[in-house]
Amino acid sequence: MSGPAKTTDNMDAKAEPRLLQPRLAPSEQSAKFIFMICAALALGFMALIMVFLFKAGMGLFLANYEGPGVSLTDFFFNTAWYPTYDPPDFGIGALIVASLAVTALSSIIAAPLGLGLAVYLSQVAGERVREIVKPAVELLAAIPSVVLGFVGMVLIAPFMQSVLDVPTGLNLLNAGLLLALMATPTVASMGEDALSAVPKELRDASYALGATRWETIWKVTMPAAVSGLTTAIILGLGRALGETMVVLMVAGGSAQIPTSVFDSIRPLTSTLAAEMAETPIGSHHYYALFAIGVILFLMTLCFNLLAFFISRRWRSMGAR
Amino acid sequence: MALFGYDYQTRRRREALALFLIRASAVLVLAILGGILAFIFYNGFSAITWDFLTQFPRDGMRAGGIFPALLGTLLLAVGSLVIALPLGFGAAIYLAEYARPGALLTAIRLGISNLAGVPSVVFGLFGLAVFVGVLGFGRSLLSGSLTLALLVLPTVISSAEESLRQTPQSFREAAIGLGANRWQAIRQVVLPAALPNMLTGAILALGRAAGETAPIMFTAAAAYTLALPDSVFSEVMALSTHIYNMATSGTHIEEARHLQYGSVMVLMALVLGLSLIAIIIRARLRRGRQW
């Protein structure tokens, strides 16, 4: 520690500060590299899905050996879906309405039921009961959709037909009920997370002011978690919108705009599943299915982005 | 005082009603779950015999068993995990341990969680076009496994990344402070701590892959095969698609009902069994967690 050394250091010290970075030894570099490849591959595949969907979906709007491409207005606003007629109709208006109708119907049931469950699990149930109900909700979420579709066909449809005296039990209502069953666990578990994250101090403050348990839940806990609860419902809706097997099996399958809950409908997803196998590659019908895939993708994206921004706002408000 | 008394009673009554409805929602969901399980068990139990599990279907699916479908489902589920797990865990390690936080990482996470929500039938569409068509794998075990792998990949990545993030930062600091390099800290301290949770996520993914129908309908599954698959390029039967076919497109739908119930019961046992295992392991882990 000599004096002269110190003066030169002094001059060094006034130089630009250096960025400190964890340096990786060669053996580490290879480990990092392998994981990077994994991440790149995984992300690459996922990007590929999007690119491929969009590219193939574009084919519908371009001319090919069958004739000129379909116009965007026709695609969205035409309600006639007759892809195998000559000339074919590729209007997905009725399919979109069907998807939205069945999703909306299911949410009318799933939102209150799911929120009720969420409140029950996070605020009402005792520890022991909770440990039974929570796994049950998770099991409900895990039931394969083909099984629920099967139940809809052999149990709900005949029941509806005989009790409500409708021409077919395979209809909007049947599908809506089953989709509600599929969306409820999503709403419940995500809603529970949101409610449990509300600080205990907030609830204590409410109790200390003489509020009942319900008043605390309704006026303090749920408002504090409102973005999380909204996110939960949105993602539950997303699940109902994307569900395929149930609507394929119990929604009836007619491409028409429903006028009552007992109408047979054909949502976007079941159209894909029903027609995917028998379309010649390169035909407009084939491309039309990809265009439907793009629409489904974009709808999911909207739901997720909405959920993301709501939950981010929620976090920045500090009401964790 | 009288006013307060009245007010108090109304409030109490309102609370009782609200709590009743909340409890009722829980009871309703439990009842529905129990009802579905009971319905399937009651109708399917008589169909379950040793022959049912080990024989091929016979007489145009009116008799016989589901062995090829059961085997096909297991092969597809395991096949998809063989592809998705290494890739997904590797990607999760990169994202959780190496990637620099920032807007790009947030965008990547958002993209992953978005793909987790894309309808499974869209994955099926992609698989049909790319694996069956462009790459020429045909309708096969391979195409189906790849499609399922892509389907579960986003979930595998985000659940594994979550497990890694839950491992306390202090573990990494302690290891680095003792002269471990980054990779040693991950391999010797972070991974052992996070692995049980990561594997729980994998079991859930396995259950999901086993129960899916739409993605394999057109990429792997045949309505009927004469023989068991002998390579990854063979068509296979699967329980889920078998149920769908028997219930919707057979010529003897009513006659084959007991076989349908039996198949549903086997599929349910398989999928819910896996979920239950995962749920139990996770509850144990949570209770036994020491950090």
Added chain:
Amino acid sequence: MVTATQTAISAQNVDFYYGDFQALKNISLDMQARKTTAFIGPSGCGKSTFLKLLNRMQDMVPGARLAGRILLDGTDMYAPEADPVAIRRRVGMVFQKPNPFPKSIYDNICYGPRLIGIRKAADLDIIVEKALRAAALWDEVKDSLDKSAMALSGGQQQRVCIARALALEPEVILMDEPTSALDPIATSKVEDWIQEAAGNLTIIMVTHNMQQAARVSDFTAFFFLGELIEYGPTDDLFTSPRKKQTENYITGRFG
């Protein structure tokens, strides 16, 4: 042998930034070998930030930038050719919260030695016993070495962490508020250990507890707002501080 006043670590004109925020301003400080040096100061004064620079733990923080030099036994530990892994083996660290791995006590202690390739059970047994004895924990845990370190009390956990650091036979041990998460009894055990180790080991500790600094350290450095205000023998600093800020702090007039 070296003389009693040899410098273990010497910081020279150290500036340190997190991104654009300057956390440390022109710190120059020589820390004596085989003595205990305490860093004191109010929260956010930079004392922990500075401590973590001394074994390059700050490398892990994205956007961390440094100017100036920090010499370990005369060589710059931030020189391009310096290996942070090798430095951390020579400069051990004990953290604020006990952070044992979820492994057995034995495996916790062996973690460092195994990293440098010591594999033989016989060697490891000796190292474990020596380290645990040095950390004054041997008698309490010798019959339960294969028990999870997580099952120990907080004070025992912290001494496992000390033993774990000692197993590498470091020249310097950095301690970041090592007793702030501990109860008074556990605290006194850790303090006892520090006093016993003094004379054999260089200890550099951060503490917000001035009595602790006064009890166990030979030298004390007072940090305030990222600057080193005063540094000297502990007795001098506490009895006759040269700077007004130091006096205000140790008499409890702020912070």
